[in-house]
Amino acid sequence: MTMLKDTPSPFDVLLVEDELADARLVGFAIRQSGIACTLHHVTDGHEALAFLKREAGRYDGVPQPDLILLDLNMPRMNGGEFLAAVKAQENLASIPVVVLTTSAVERDVEHAYRLHASGYITKPVDMDEFTTAMRHLLEYWRMLTRLPKKE
């Protein structure tokens, strides 16, 4: 697990991404966006599930994420399988998952939404665009998660 912590914030983001280069770019984009958040990074679906389920005490003390950014093409457990597993767990199903991937194939988009993804973003090539996209995304979800929950 890599922790990219800028400023202490109550907004926790879990990035599930096997490519370190991409994970780093996401880190750049978030930092440049100026949105305060804590980014947790795991490299595949298995690891992500372990993170969420607090398996073997490895993630004790780390808060559950407010938002999950998910890559689709990953070894071991891919994005789709992970998404299905998360949505099948009652206590985890409410965490919004935004798919963040290179693929713009309609089939993949449809598949992601059918598995109850909360959003789908094709990784922009241009860094400025990427930064803007990340800013809007994080602002939106931070606002949503901070709304008072209905009892």
Add this chain to the structure above:
Amino acid sequence: MPDALTPITLIPHGYCISWQPELVAAFVIGNLLIALAYFTIPLVILRFIRQRRDIDFQHLHWLFAGFIITCGITHLLHVVELWYPVYYLEAWMDIATALVSIIAAFMLWRILPVLVSLPSSKQLIEANQELLKIGAELRDRETQLRSLGDSLPDSFLYQYTLEGDIPKFLYISSGVERINAVKAESVMLDAMLLLAQIDSRQLDEYAAGQALSLRESSDFDMALHMRRPDGEWRWLQVRSRPRKKDSGQVIWDGIATDITDRHLFETEINRLAQAVEQNPAGVLITDVNGSLEYMNAACTRISGYSFAEAYAKNRTPRELISSEMSDADYGAVQTQLQAGRTWNGILRNRRKDGSLYWEQVSVSPLFDNEGKVASYLYLRLDVTEQKNAENELRLRSTALERASADLTRFADVSAHHLMEPTRRLTSYAQQLRARVDHLPDAMRDEELRTSLNYIEQDAARLRGMVRDVQLYLAAGTPRAELRMEDANAVLEALRPRLSAQLQAGKVELEVGILPEVMLDRPRLTDMFAALLDNALRHGAPPDPDVTARIRISGEHEEGLSRFRIRDNGRGIPPEYLERVFEIFERLNVTGSDGGTGIGLSIARRIVESRHGRIWIENDPDGGAMVVFEVPDSV
């Protein structure tokens, strides 16, 4: 007088009667008259015999004449004896007369039955009357025969002879008028009226047959093809039998029968038989029990079995036709046939030599006049070659499909996988650029900047190419329902997206009334976007003062939609007409531009996936014109 005849011891007979003159006179006259009468009678007999040659008297008449003459001589001797005593001579004469008389009497006894049987004149009269009656009956019969001859429906009777070499009809019945359309009387007068009707090609054969019949006294029999005066052709079966009269004259009696209908029928039957026998398809007929009745030459060619082999071995069609068929399937075939329906199938079969072949078999019941199934007709075609070709084709097309699918999948996957590093390359180059830009001026290195420029430039090019490949691959399959889409609506929807480009280049876009086209809407949009993009990029007029103009027109005819996208630019060199549609082929005809040249390739892939055509030509008025056609049929 010799002494032996007149011995001295004897005395003449005149002395016995004392030469009484009246007695001597009576003796002389009586005996002379008797002798005269006796010598006359044989003459009468001989004359009678000569005139009635029909009666055979078995030489009795000679005996009669002989004994009468000897009697006559005896009576003459009686006269001589009055004066000369020739009694020895008379005695010898009496013995001779007795001998002749005895033989005659004996012969007469023998011939008595013949004499009794000689008809009496009454009998002869009766016989004559009988004869007249028979004659009348004969005439009656002849009349009857002639009327019979006249009333034969499809035949006529005739009788002819040869006068010199020329035939002469002695009789011909009136049927000749119906069959040959010539009058019987006229033919009687001139036989050539009839004989001239014979087909000239048969004349040699006819003459030879006639000559043979005359020479060998054999029957003449021939089918004659004859052309009537009205032009109608008839076939006549002619049979004549010659007979020779005592006079040496030869007469033929005969009958001619019109066999035109039969001949045509036989010709037709023969033709049908040949058609079946020589048919390239195997024809086989069995009875209702499946026993072989007929098979043509093609069957032998197909299966290797001759009819004799198949028949002798009593091979049923079960063995001949369906050696590899299961009993259950064969039963199903039988059931279908018994229900009066045709059965079709393609079977693998084994030839006599053991080799395998494919045949297409059609079995249908043949019905008799009462509508009952009388036999089964099998039509067989060797389809081994087609079957092999079909298999070959199927294998090849499967292999081709697999190769094509593999290729698409490979391209798809590699494009996708290439995209990720391409994207990161671009992103990191930008990131690097940002850092370099923030460096203090003192640390700026020109070499670093140039290298970075090249990295950025190639990253961008790589990105564009990978994206184009993805778009190109996606162009091969519909992205929405395939139906008749309104091209006008698609262009209207496309116009806002293009307006910036149109305004920037000051390009006029003229759209005519466009037809509908059988293409899914997303790809139809892609088509026009690609073609308009191409026109905008390459279609600028050489003279900057001339307004660039893009015109789109189209029509629907004969089951396909056709569109034309015309610009008024400089057109394209002929050697590029085909190359412009190749993937990544960009022609640098209008100077630099940013595209990778994938647009026309995508357009071609879309059109060809719908079995349409696309081409580019130079408009006679200047400028290039892209034309594409898409058929309605899916």
